[in-house]
Amino acid sequence: MDDRLKSIIALGRDQLDTAVPNPAVYGRILKELEGRKRKKRMVRMFTAVSLTGIAAVLLIGFFVSVFEKHQENHPEAAGANNIIRKPVIKQTIIDSSGTVDHVIAEADKLNYQNENAVRFLTHLKQEYAFQISASPSKRLTSIYALESQHKVDKAVEDALFEVLNNDPNANVRMAALDVLSAKMHDAAIRKRLVYTMVNQDEPMVQLMMIQLLSNARESDFIEKLGQIINDSHTDVEVREEARFLFAQYPKNLN
Amino acid sequence: MKKLMSFVFMLLFVSISLFAQESVEQKKIKEAQKQLEEAKVDHYKKLNEALKMVGARADVGNVKRKAFRGDNVQAVTYTIPFATGILELNFAPDSIEGYDGKEIILKSWVEKEDQELVDGLVLVNSNGVADNTGMGLRVEKKEKDGFLSISELDTYGVPGVKMMVPQSVKLILKYNSTYQNEKITLINLKSEIDVAVRFNPVVIKKISGPTTINSMYGKIDAFFEAEPTKPVSLISSYGDVSVNMPSTSKVDLNIKTTWGKIYIPQSLVGKLQKDANSKENKEQLKGSLNGGGNLFVLSSAWGKIFLRLK
Numbered sequence: 022m023d024d025r026l027k028s029i030i031a032l033g034r035d036q037l038d039t040a041v042p043n044p045a046v047y048g049r050i051l052k053e054l055e056g057r058k059r060k061k062r063m064v065r066m067f068t069a070v071s072l073t074g075i076a077a078v079l080l081i082g083f084f085v086s087v088f089e090k091h092q093e094n095h096p097e098a099a100g101a102n103n104i105i106r107k108p109v110i111k112q113t114i115i116d117s118s119g120t121v122d123h124v125i126a127e128a129d130k131l132n133y134q135n136e137n138a139v140r141f142l143t144h145l146k147q148e149y150a151f152q153i154s155a156s157p158s159k160r161l162t163s164i165y166a167l168e169s170q171h172k173v174d175k176a177v178e179d180a181l182f183e184v185l186n187n188d189p190n191a192n193v194r195m196a197a198l199d200v201l202s203a204k205m206h207d208a209a210i211r212k213r214l215v216y217t218m219v220n221q222d223e224p225m226v227q228l229m230m231i232q233l234l235s236n237a238r239e240s241d242f243i244e245k246l247g248q249i250i251n252d253s254h255t256d257v258e259v260r261e262e263a264r265f266l267f268a269q270y271p272k273n274l275n
Numbered sequence: 276m277k278k279l280m281s282f283v284f285m286l287l288f289v290s291i292s293l294f295a296q297e298s299v300e301q302k303k304i305k306e307a308q309k310q311l312e313e314a315k316v317d318h319y320k321k322l323n324e325a326l327k328m329v330g331a332r333a334d335v336g337n338v339k340r341k342a343f344r345g346d347n348v349q350a351v352t353y354t355i356p357f358a359t360g361i362l363e364l365n366f367a368p369d370s371i372e373g374y375d376g377k378e379i380i381l382k383s384w385v386e387k388e389d390q391e392l393v394d395g396l397v398l399v400n401s402n403g404v405a406d407n408t409g410m411g412l413r414v415e416k417k418e419k420d421g422f423l424s425i426s427e428l429d430t431y432g433v434p435g436v437k438m439m440v441p442q443s444v445k446l447i448l449k450y451n452s453t454y455q456n457e458k459i460t461l462i463n464l465k466s467e468i469d470v471a472v473r474f475n476p477v478v479i480k481k482i483s484g485p486t487t488i489n490s491m492y493g494k495i496d497a498f499f500e501a502e503p504t505k506p507v508s509l510i511s512s513y514g515d516v517s518v519n520m521p522s523t524s525k526v527d528l529n530i531k532t533t534w535g536k537i538y539i540p541q542s543l544v545g546k547l548q549k550d551a552n553s554k555e556n557k558e559q560l561k562g563s564l565n566g567g568g569n570l571f572v573l574s575s576a577w578g579k580i581f582l583r584l585k
Contacts, residue, residue: 076286079294
C-alpha cells in the first residue's frame with residue numbers, strides 16, 4: 022500500500038506540488054541559509070589565514086631577534102677606536118679658573134684637535150649650563166642631571182666619554198660611568214666602554230669598568246682584559262682583577 | 276588546503292624548535308654567569324682577607340716608626356702667606372684644619388740627631404728639587420697667582436705633619452704612596468675640597484663646602500655638624516664609607532655598592548628605592564631626604580656604607 026502511494030506521488034509530484042510558501046517566511050529561510058554558508062566559508066578562511074599569519078609572525082619575530090643579536094655582537098662601533106688621550110685638556114682644566122669659553126680658548130691655543138672635546142664642552146655649556154672649570158662638584162651635579170634621561174644623543178654620549186677618560190677628578194669620572202652604565206642597553210655604548218676600559222688611567226674607575234663590563238657579554242671583552250693584563254703601566258690591583266676575571270670567564274660567554 | 280596546512284605546521288614546528296634551541300642557549304649562559312658570580316664572591320672574600328693583612332702590616336710599620344721617633348725630636352714650623360686661592364697637596368698630612376687667618380702653617384718634627392748630621396746642608400730629591408721647609412717638603416707657587424703646591428721630597432713620606440689653612444682656601448689633595456698610609460683628618464673647612472688618595476683613610480669633620488673624596492683602600496668617615504648645603508661625593512673601592520649628618524638635611528641621596536652592604540636608619544626604609552635605569556649595579560639606592568636639594572653620593576664597590584642621621 023505504502024509502495025504504491027510512493028510511486029503515485031513520485032510520478033505526479035509536479036502536479037501535486039502546487040502549494041507556494043509565504044514569501045516572507047521563505048525569504049527569511051533563504052537568508053538564514055546564506056548566512057550559514059557565509060559563516061562556514063569565513064571560518065575556513067580565517068583558520069587558514071590565521072595559521073599562516075601566526076607562523077609568519079613567529080618566523081619574522083625569530084629572525085628579527087636573531088638579527089638584533091647579531092647586530093648587538095657586531096655593532097657599528099663608530100668612534101669606538103677613536104679614543105684619543107689628550108693630557109693637554111686635563112692640564113687646562115686644572116689650571117683654568119674661568120668658564121667653559123676659557124677652556125675652549127686654551128684648547129685652541131694648544132692646537133687641541135679633538136673636535137669631540139670642543140663640541141662636548143660647547144654642547145654642555147649650551148644645554149646643561151655646564152662649567153667645567155668651576156669645580157668638580159659642579160661637574161658632578163651636571164653629569165648626574167643627565168642620569169634621568171633615558172636616551173642621550175651622540176654629542177652628549179661623546180661628552181660623557183670625554184669626561185670618563187679625561188676629567189682630572191675620579192669622582193666626576195665615576196659619575197660619567199654611572200650615567201653611561203644606565204644606558205648599557207645600547208650595544209654601541211657597551212662596545213665603546215670596552216674599548217675605553219683599556220685606556221682608563223684612573224685605577225679606581227678602571228676597576229669599576231671591569232666589574233661593570235664583566236657581565237655584559239661583549240665579544241671583545243676578553244681580548245681587552247688580556248691587553249690590561251699585559252700592560253705594565255696598568256695598576257697592579259687592576260691587573261690582578263683582570264687576571265682573575267680572565268681565568269674565571271666562562272668560555273661560552275664569549 | 277591540506278598542503279597549505281602541512282606547510283603551516285612545518286613552519287610552526289621549525290619556529291618552535293629554533294626558539295627552544297635559543298632558550299637552551301640562554302639557560303647555559305645564565306648557568307655560566309652564575310658560576311662566574313660564585314667565583315667572584317670567593318675571590319673577593321680572599322681579597323678582603325689579604326687587604327686586612329696588608330692593613331695590619333702597615334699599622335705595625337707606623338707604630339714602629341712612631342716608637343723609633345722617641346723623645347729625641349725637634350718641632351719644626353713653616354708659615355706661608357696665602358689667604359685665598361687653590362692649595363694643592365702632594366703628601367699626606369695628619370690633619371688639615373681650617374681657621375680664620377691668612378697664612379698656611381705647617382707643623383712637623385725632625386730627629387735631633389739628623390739635624391746635627393745635616394747642619395748646613397739641604398735635602399734634595401733625584402730631580403734636584405730641594406726642601407725649602409726644613410721638614411722634607413717643597414712649597415711652590417705656580418705661574419698663576421693663587422695656586423700653591425706643597426709636595427714631599429722623601430718617597431717614604433713625611434709623617435706627622437699638621438696643617439692650619441685659611442678657611443677660604445680651596446684644597447686639592449692627591450697622594451698615592453704606599454709608605455705614608457695614616458689617617459688624614461680635615462676639620463672646619465668652608466671652601467671646596469677635592470681629595471684623591473690610595474691607601475689613607477680620610478675623616479672629615481665640620482666641612483661645609485663642596486666635597487669630593489675618593490680613596491681606593493681607605494675608609495671614609497664624614498661627620499656633618501650642620502646640614503650639608505653643597506654637593507658631596509664620597510667614594511672608596513675597598514674601604515667603608517660612613518656618614519653622620521643631621522636628620523633635617525635636604526639632600527638627594529645616591530648610594531651604591533657592588534659587593535658591599537648598605538646600612539641606613541630605620542626611618543629611611545621605604546624612602547630610598549633602587550634606581551630603575553641601573554640594572555648593572557648590584558645595590559643602588561636613590562631618594563630625597565626632606566624634599567631633596569644637594570647631590571650626595573656615597574659609593575663603595577667592596578666596602579660597607581653606613582648612613583646615620585642624628
